[in-house]
Amino acid sequence: MPDEQVRVTFEPHGRAVYVLPGTKIIEAGGRAGMTLDSPCGGAGTCGKCRVQVTRGAGDPTLADRKHFSKEELREGWRLACQTAVGGPAVVRIPETSLFAGKHQILAERQKGKAQEVLPAVRKVYVELSPPTLADGDADLLRLEKKLGKVKADIGLLRQLPSLLRDSDFKGTAVLADHHLIDFERGDTTAQCYGAAFDIGTTTLVGSLLDLRTGEELAIASRVNPQVSFGDDVLSRIQHAGTSPEGLIQLHRLITEALREMIDELCREAGISRDRIYELSFAGNTTMQHLLCALDPTQLGRVPFVPIHGHGLMMASADINISIHRRGAAYVFPVIGGFVGGDTVAGILATRLTEQEGPILLVDIGTNGEIVLCHKGGMLAASTAAGPAFEGARISCGMRAAGGAIEKVLLDGDVHWGTIGGTGPIGLCGSGLIDLAAELLKAGIVSPQGRLLGPDELPPGLPAALRRRVTVDSGGQTRFIIADGADVERPVAVTQRDIRELQLAGGAIRAGIAILLRQAGVKTTELKRVLIAGGFGSFIRRSNAQRIGLLPRQIDHQRIQYVGNASLNGAKWALLSTEARKRAEDLARAARHVELSQDPQFQAEFAEAMIFPE
Numbered sequence: 249m250p251d252e253q254v255r256v257t258f259e260p261h262g263r264a265v266y267v268l269p270g271t272k273i274i275e276a277g278g279r280a281g282m283t284l285d286s287p288c289g290g291a292g293t294c295g296k297c298r299v300q301v302t303r304g305a306g307d308p309t310l311a312d313r314k315h316f317s318k319e320e321l322r323e324g325w326r327l328a329c330q331t332a333v334g335g336p337a338v339v340r341i342p343e344t345s346l347f348a349g350k351h352q353i354l355a356e357r358q359k360g361k362a363q364e365v366l367p368a369v370r371k372v373y374v375e376l377s378p379p380t381l382a383d384g385d386a387d388l389l390r391l392e393k394k395l396g397k398v399k400a401d402i403g404l405l406r407q408l409p410s411l412l413r414d415s416d417f418k419g420t421a422v423l424a425d426h427h428l429i430d431f432e433r434g435d436t437t438a439q440c441y442g443a444a445f446d447i448g449t450t451t452l453v454g455s456l457l458d459l460r461t462g463e464e465l466a467i468a469s470r471v472n473p474q475v476s477f478g479d480d481v482l483s484r485i486q487h488a489g490t491s492p493e494g495l496i497q498l499h500r501l502i503t504e505a506l507r508e509m510i511d512e513l514c515r516e517a518g519i520s521r522d523r524i525y526e527l528s529f530a531g532n533t534t535m536q537h538l539l540c541a542l543d544p545t546q547l548g549r550v551p552f553v554p555i556h557g558h559g560l561m562m563a564s565a566d567i568n569i570s571i572h573r574r575g576a577a578y579v580f581p582v583i584g585g586f587v588g589g590d591t592v593a594g595i596l597a598t599r600l601t602e603q604e605g606p607i608l609l610v611d612i613g614t615n616g617e618i619v620l621c622h623k624g625g626m627l628a629a630s631t632a633a634g635p636a637f638e639g640a641r642i643s644c645g646m647r648a649a650g651g652a653i654e655k656v657l658l659d660g661d662v663h664w665g666t667i668g669g670t671g672p673i674g675l676c677g678s679g680l681i682d683l684a685a686e687l688l689k690a691g692i693v694s695p696q697g698r699l700l701g702p703d704e705l706p707p708g709l710p711a712a713l714r715r716r717v718t719v720d721s722g723g724q725t726r727f728i729i730a731d732g733a734d735v736e737r738p739v740a741v742t743q744r745d746i747r748e749l750q751l752a753g754g755a756i757r758a759g760i761a762i763l764l765r766q767a768g769v770k771t772t773e774l775k776r777v778l779i780a781g782g783f784g785s786f787i788r789r790s791n792a793q794r795i796g797l798l799p800r801q802i803d804h805q806r807i808q809y810v811g812n813a814s815l816n817g818a819k820w821a822l823l824s825t826e827a828r829k830r831a832e833d834l835a836r837a838a839r840h841v842e843l844s845q846d847p848q849f850q851a852e853f854a855e856a857m858i859f860p861e
Contacts (some may be wrong), residue, residue: 253669256333258282259302259340266669268655273299273328273339274809279654279667283811284345290329291805297328298345304337367459367823368425368576369525371437376417387412391428395421400428404574422525422572425825429525429574439523441465443510443571444818446590447531447539448472449481449614450638451647452505453815456513459525462823466516468509471647473501474538479635480614481534481586482548488538489545499541503568510571524571527564530580530818532615532630533588540567540579552585552842559589559832578821581832584840586630591617592835593817594780596827598810601626601834603776606769608760610798611813612637612677612781616756619838620763626838627767631759636752637677637781644729644739646674653729653739655788656682658690661712662729672730672739678787683729683741684749685791688859692717692727695859697750699743701725753797754856760799761852762843771801780813796860 253266256276263280274284274297284297292311305324308316309331316325328345374394379385385393387408392398398421400408408431411419415433422430422440440460446453449472456466477487477498488495514521529539533554537544540562542555560579564571580589594611595601606622616633619626639645639652646652650668653675657663664679666672675683687693690713691706702717702725716728724742731738764771777798779787787797789804798807810816820827843849 253665254333255336255669256280257338259338261341266665266667267333268665269334270332273301273326273331273333273337276333277328277339277341278809278811279648282341282346283809283816284328284341286329286808290808292327292330295327296345298342299326299328299331300324300340300342301326301331302338302340304333304335306331306334366825367442367526368825369440369442369459370423371440372421372423373435373437374419374421376412378413378417388428391421391431395423395428396426398423398426398428401574404428404430424525424574424576430572436523439519441517441519441524442526442528442822443513443524444528444815444822445506445509445530446593446812446815446818447502447529447535448590448638448814449532449535450475450479450635452502452509453812454506454509454513455815455819456517456519456524457819457822459823464819465519466513468512468516470505470509472535473505474498476501479638479641480632481532482632484538485534485544485548488543489548495538495541495543498538500568502535502539506569510569521570522572525575526822527569527571527575527577528580528818528822529577530589530593530814530821532590532617533582533586536579536582536589547586554582554584554588557582557584557835559828559835578828580818580821581835583628583835583838585842586615587617587628587838587840588630590814590817591619591628591630592831592838593815593821594810594813595619595626595817595834595838596831597813597816597820598778598780600778601837606767606774607776607778608763608774609778609780609810609813610756610760612756612779612787612797614638616752616759618756618759618763620767620769622767622769625767626834627763627841628838629759629763629841629843631755631843633752633755636680636748639674639676639680641748642675642680642745643742644675645680645745646676648676648678652676653679655679656686656729658686658713660710662716664730672735675729675739675741680741680745680749681787681795681797682791683727684746684859685788685794687727688794693746693859695861697746697857697859699725699727699741699746749795750857750859753795754853757796757799757856758849758852759843761856762846762849763841765848766841766846771799774799774802774806777802777807778810778813779807780810794860796856796858800860 257264265279267276286297295315301324308321311330411431420432420436442459444455453469559581564575564577580592582588600621609619611617614635616631619628639647651670651673652667653664653672654667655665726740726742728740789807792798793800
């Protein structure tokens with residue numbers, strides 16, 4: 249049965265989500281696409297996730313009283329990780345509380361490293377004196393007197409005379425890493441934008457940024473249209489390798505989607521796409537190959553070698569994405585095999601190598617990427633988790649969108665909450681994890697992953713739950729999550745759905761075990777576990793541990809959510825050329841571990857397929 253949800257609005261971004269009463273503000277913020285900084289893992293000890301509840305503030309917690317003055321408490325200041333919403337609320341999030349926000353980049357300026365806050369693209373307004381017989385300097389030399397030495401390609405040089413004279417020698421020079429790429433009429437220095445993208449196997453997410461301030465102006469997401477050719481990377485590698493047309497087809501699909509997303513971002517922000525001068529992309533190795541129309545065939549064959557390792561810099565036109573006519577695109581470096589740019593972006597965004605170790609980064613998605621940082625070294629691996637966490641291959645599955653059941657609790661009957669507070673139409677990744685954990689606790693699913701039939705249910709199970717276990721016309725057992733007059737069609741999970749979850753969770757759990765063993769690190773020695781991934785709202789840590797997705801031996805307070813770290817890293821690289829250099833160093837410093845070559849992987853995977861007792 250549905251529980252009534254409440255609206256939480258986040259300012260100054262103007263984003264609103266519907267959540268169940270009792271949901272922590274930090275979790276609600278994650279659903280709204282804003283990840284709050286919480287180095288203590290939600291324990292309420294670091295005080296980094298400061299927010300101001302301007303409407304609907306409840307009583308302060310003990311942690312709030314420790315971190316805020318009496319006046320601040322009266323003004324509604326609270327710790328987002330400790331404060332739960334009880335009713336409709338309006339929450340203001342200061343920029344300094346956002347994880348991987350511009351404040352982290354600006355902090356570099358305070359350390360005297362101003363070069364780290366400069367994007368590749370910048371604008372300078374100039375007023376030049378027109379040439380005369382007495383002052384006959386060449387047009388480019390005349391500009392260089394104001395700008396310093398710059399380079400210009402032959403295409404711009406052909407246009408430069410008319411650009412200067414049509415603007416009466418007053419206008420804005422657009423520079424990209426000391427290359428002059430345009431001269432615009434009038435003062436356009438306030439219009440300098442870039443867009444960053446997380447290119448996922450199942451979902452695409454894009455962010456429009458003001459390159460002067462780092463402010464995020466708009467965000468867009470959608471399903472990767474390549475799913476029509478397979479919901480995993482191997483299917484797409486195979487399709488791309490069947491013929492040259494296969495690769496072109498997949499490339500065209502992704503670039504068409506990205507162009508539409510850019511249009512959406514521009515409409516939301518009220519800007520023109522020709523004022524976007526640079527793009528950055530982070531994705532797994534296969535997705536980056538397909539984006540760049542690079543043949544990924546060799547990725548589907550042992551030893552799974554990518555074409556490029558370093559980051560790629562190219563004209564945006566080279567990948568058929570229209571922004572400014574001389575706009576550029578940056579694609580993240582790759583570590584090796586299927587450990588791609590999204591993992592590098594995650595390492596960059598979380599400052600993984602700068603934290604006390606051993607520390608584990610786990611990006612939960614269609615491909616589960618795992619990075620272990622210990623004693624100055626990094627081990628990185630990718631495991632084929634499958635798209636279950638993205639809602640694919642699940643009979644009632646869907647991505648984290650309006651109408652998705654994202655939270656489930658069994659308490660005499662089924663209680664659930666949907667994204668947006670609407671009627672349920674499916675189950676997203678976090679809801680699937682919740683449901684599996686609750687079914688295990690209730691004894692409806694066995695540790696081996698078998699969904700028990702109506703005649704096998706444990707005695708004492710509440711009648712309301714017992715009635716939800718049925719057998720369909722094909723003889724398959726299913727558990728009905730939502731049905732009734734307010735539900736368009738019943739939402740239910742089957743035995744096959746539980747198996748898909750076992751495969752996804754088991755692959756990640758086995759990968760973690762292999763990396764820990766190779767590094768000689770015990771689970772209990774981990775200082776922190778960072779959970780990344782954009783498959784929807786935050787998963788509940790205790791439930792993720794209950795199904796074995798995350799190690800049960802570690803205190804859940806040491807598990808921290810870092811949101812879509814891939815997108816955060818892509819945004820950072822857009823705003824800082826120094827961040828790109830850092831990404832290159834990180835990619836080359838990490839050691840790629842091919843899990844299939846570890847002699848104990850199959851045994852670890854078989855063991856991980858069993859839900860922990």
